[in-house]
Amino acid sequence: MSKPSVALVVGTRPEAIKIAPLAHRLRGRDDIELQLCITGQHQEMLEQVLELFELPVAARLPVPQGSSLTRLTSEMMRELDGYFHETSPALVVVHGDTCTCFVASLAAFHLQLPVAHVEAGLRSGNRHSPWPEENYRRMADTLAELHLAPTPAARDTLLAEGLPASRIRVTGNTVVDALLWMKQRIDDHRWRPDHTSPLACLQPERRHVLITSHRRESHGNGLQSICRAVARLASRHTDVDFVFPVHLNPTVQQAVYGELKHYRNVILTAPLDYRHLVWLMMHAELILTDSGGIQEEAVTLGKPLLILRDTTERPEALANEGTRLVGTNPDAIYECAHNVLESRLELAPTDPSSSPYGDGQAARRIESFIVEWLAGRTRRPAS
Numbered sequence: 001m002s003k004p005s006v007a008l009v010v011g012t013r014p015e016a017i018k019i020a021p022l023a024h025r026l027r028g029r030d031d032i033e034l035q036l037c038i039t040g041q042h043q044e045m046l047e048q049v050l051e052l053f054e055l056p057v058a059a060r061l062p063v064p065q066g067s068s069l070t071r072l073t074s075e076m077m078r079e080l081d082g083y084f085h086e087t088s089p090a091l092v093v094v095h096g097d098t099c100t101c102f103v104a105s106l107a108a109f110h111l112q113l114p115v116a117h118v119e120a121g122l123r124s125g126n127r128h129s130p131w132p133e134e135n136y137r138r139m140a141d142t143l144a145e146l147h148l149a150p151t152p153a154a155r156d157t158l159l160a161e162g163l164p165a166s167r168i169r170v171t172g173n174t175v176v177d178a179l180l181w182m183k184q185r186i187d188d189h190r191w192r193p194d195h196t197s198p199l200a201c202l203q204p205e206r207r208h209v210l211i212t213s214h215r216r217e218s219h220g221n222g223l224q225s226i227c228r229a230v231a232r233l234a235s236r237h238t239d240v241d242f243v244f245p246v247h248l249n250p251t252v253q254q255a256v257y258g259e260l261k262h263y264r265n266v267i268l269t270a271p272l273d274y275r276h277l278v279w280l281m282m283h284a285e286l287i288l289t290d291s292g293g294i295q296e297e298a299v300t301l302g303k304p305l306l307i308l309r310d311t312t313e314r315p316e317a318l319a320n321e322g323t324r325l326v327g328t329n330p331d332a333i334y335e336c337a338h339n340v341l342e343s344r345l346e347l348a349p350t351d352p353s354s355s356p357y358g359d360g361q362a363a364r365r366i367e368s369f370i371v372e373w374l375a376g377r378t379r380r381p382a383s
């Protein structure tokens with residue numbers, strides 16, 4: 001009898017990072033055929049991750065870059081329909097809240113293929129923020145058959161929305177697995193950026209702050225305000241370096257380079273590969289971000305964190321003193337970051353051994369849920 005195939009469908013950098021630990025586990029099994037399908041929603045930033053985690057790609061779908069969400073949706077839908085028809089996976093696994101996640105869930109649903117949604121049940125409660133991700137995640141939850149909830153709060157949300165408990169499993173977030181894997185490699189090899197790296201200019205005796213911002217709902221005023229706050233911080237704290245890896249989205253590039261390129265202690269780089277980014281977070285004094293993944297990683301590393309958003313679907317970290325939701329108001333960002341850098345505000349870090357987001361075993365739990373579910377399916381009589 002042929003092995004059941006499990007299709008992992010990913011299209012962006014964060015999905016690839018977060019699915020990598022599961023891909024590693026499934027690749028090691030001889031009773032499952034792993035099919036990693038890349039939709040091409042992002043190209044360049046995704047390639048770095050595939051290479052670094054040595055992920056075996058089964059299919060790359062030819063989706064045009066830089067198109068509108070509607071065009072991306074329709075092109076991906078057509079390509080995924082063809083791919084699923086051809087391969088008939090026993091299970092389609094999607095991740096999080098991207099366009100790829102939603103479209104792959106819908107394309108699978110149309111063919112009555114079961115979907116497992118990893119990182120199910122997160123909600124900001126605001127359909128416009130994060131936009132469009134909040135609704136993509138809700139729609140994927142509606143279409144999925146199995147829900148891998150990263151936290152108990154995410155499970156409770158799914159239960160409150162009427163999903164059956166038997167289809168939900170609390171697993172922890174796979175981002176913690178990926179982060180600890182990378183941190184271990186950095187520690188084991190005493191790795192640090194070499195002279196060819198964009199971070200070569202960082203001097204060990206100077207403190208640094210990491211900044212990232214790319215959310216669509218921040219484009220325009222929000223991003224400009226964030227950049228103004230960073231400019232003010234850089235002028236006030238000349239003994240600190242402010243490192244900002246800039247997302248490849250042209251709107252983000254224009255806003256960030258336009259506002260910040262003339263400051264000597266602001267280091268603007270292209271997106272960093274995951275090893276560089278993890279090293280930067282491990283050594284950062286403070287992290288400012290609107291990225292969901294970096295929120296989870298900063299907390300897991302026990303770093304003081306300012307979230308540059310008005311809402312978050314990851315409220316667990318707000319229960320401790322190390323994390324503040326500061327929004328995009330430049331004065332609020334400046335005051336809070338300035339006080340941390342002046343040691344007037346102690347943002348007590350989380351204990352890294354008790355991250356609310358996971359313990360590094362999420363991929364193992366997802367694997368056993370999938371294996372259990374596949375076994376149950378073969379036992380069920382054909383209808």
Ligand SMILES: CC(=O)N[C@@H]1[C@@H](OP(=O)(O)OP(=O)(O)OC[C@H]2O[C@@H](n3ccc(=O)[nH]c3=O)[C@H](O)[C@@H]2O)O[C@H](CO)[C@@H](O)[C@@H]1O
Binds near residue numbers: 015098245277290
């Ligand atoms: C609303 C929201 O939050 N939606 C999220 C969205 O992802 P995001 O906002 O977290 O995305 P990014 O910030 O692009 O990526 C983050 C990852 O990339 C690494 N990184 C970053 C900069 C760099 O220069 N080099 C890197 O390696 C970084 O360490 C981290 O692991 O989709 C995910 C998948 O479904 C969801 O989970 C997640 O909810």
